[in-house]
Amino acid sequence: MSTQSEPRTPFYLIDKRKLLANMAIIDRVRELSGAKALLALKCFATWSVFDLMREHMDGTTSSSLNEVRLGRQRFGGETHAYSVAWADHEVDEAVSYADKIIFNSIQQLERFAGNASGITRGLRLNPGISSSTFDLADPARPFSRLGEWDADKVLNVINKITGFMIHNNCENSDFSLFDHMLHQIEERFGELLTRVEWVSLGGGIHFTGDNYPLEEFCARLKSFSEKFGVQVYLEPGEASITRSTTLEVTVLDTLHNGKDLAIVDSSIEAHMLDLLIYRESAKIAPNTGDNEIMVCGKSCLAGDVFGTFRFPEPLKVGDRISINDAGGYTMVKKNWFNGVAMPAIAIRELDGSIRTVREFGYSDYESSLS
Numbered sequence: 001m002s003t004q005s006e007p008r009t010p011f012y013l014i015d016k017r018k019l020l021a022n023m024a025i026i027d028r029v030r031e032l033s034g035a036k037a038l039l040a041l042k043c044f045a046t047w048s049v050f051d052l053m054r055e056h057m058d059g060t061t062s063s064s065l066n067e068v069r070l071g072r073q074r075f076g077g078e079t080h081a082y083s084v085a086w087a088d089h090e091v092d093e094a095v096s097y098a099d100k101i102i103f104n105s106i107q108q109l110e111r112f113a114g115n116a117s118g119i120t121r122g123l124r125l126n127p128g129i130s131s132s133t134f135d136l137a138d139p140a141r142p143f144s145r146l147g148e149w150d151a152d153k154v155l156n157v158i159n160k161i162t163g164f165m166i167h168n169n170c171e172n173s174d175f176s177l178f179d180h181m182l183h184q185i186e187e188r189f190g191e192l193l194t195r196v197e198w199v200s201l202g203g204g205i206h207f208t209g210d211n212y213p214l215e216e217f218c219a220r221l222k223s224f225s226e227k228f229g230v231q232v233y234l235e236p237g238e239a240s241i242t243r244s245t246t247l248e249v250t251v252l253d254t255l256h257n258g259k260d261l262a263i264v265d266s267s268i269e270a271h272m273l274d275l276l277i278y279r280e281s282a283k284i285a286p287n288t289g290d291n292e293i294m295v296c297g298k299s300c301l302a303g304d305v306f307g308t309f310r311f312p313e314p315l316k317v318g319d320r321i322s323i324n325d326a327g328g329y330t331m332v333k334k335n336w337f338n339g340v341a342m343p344a345i346a347i348r349e350l351d352g353s354i355r356t357v358r359e360f361g362y363s364d365y366e367s368s369l370s
């Protein structure tokens, strides 16, 4: 392994071989189920690996004008444009990049159907059920603004659309729960589903995880597709890139304040924000050994803690740590809090060599403000 072009820590390291393992599963799902797979850019938009991903995915889906533009210009293939709400000044440009535009509400559909008359139009449905146990991430939470609920109202505008998007899963690794919720969707929206040509079932299905029953999943997608006569789309974000990326950090200092502590050259708030939002610990492997050490970030936030892990030896200044599963909702969310050095982005190529594709410096920090 060449480490010559490795950037200085902190950096995100995307391992193409691991990414390819997920892509192989996506290929299998496409083949067995007939579903198409679109990368959800809101989870992962690091376009330097799109050359590899586009061989195995049909295109992208987006949640804003910037994302749909990136999808069109950097990924290609089928480009779905969705937004919780389009602004008047955005919609024509979004339509210029997209193959399909999916409106979140009937009111948006009616306002902008004319602007989008040249492309395929769809509407987001909200089935009122979700696999999420975290209110913040539950699209079916009370008073949710994400999609239309009332089948009768949707029936009135059915001639303006040819498909639906339904996104109600969230890191769901339980196939039977997926199956159960899809049955509820069939019951609730069955009549609508027979009237359209395509249905996107969104993201949040953890089908690239260990022991996921892929054959059953694919058979279920296929029977759904045949029952309603629709092309099924999946929009995997996390499932596409899970376990492909690490955040590489270096220990800057150690302390003992009742526990052994190590401070690293990164920050959970700035570089892995979702762990903080969802109150999860980072992952470090193998996490074994006699030394229990709390790994902490270098921002001044008191709770800037990656987690408590086991190490074979005490950590010392200069030690390198790899934080696992750092690909999803990280690079798209990184921020300049505390002015902490922004992690570079590097790729481990299939031959094992490491290529640095982006480094950030003071001018990036300065130009992010005015």
Ligand SMILES: *Cc1c(COP(=O)(O)O)cnc(C)c1O
Pocket (backbone or CB within 6 Å): 040, 042, 043, 061, 082, 167, 169, 170, 171, 202, 203, 204, 205, 235, 236, 237, 238, 239
């Ligand atoms: C967030 C989101 C996705 C991707 O979700 P993952 O959990 O990362 O797979 C797909 N589609 C829509 C509409 C989303 O909001």
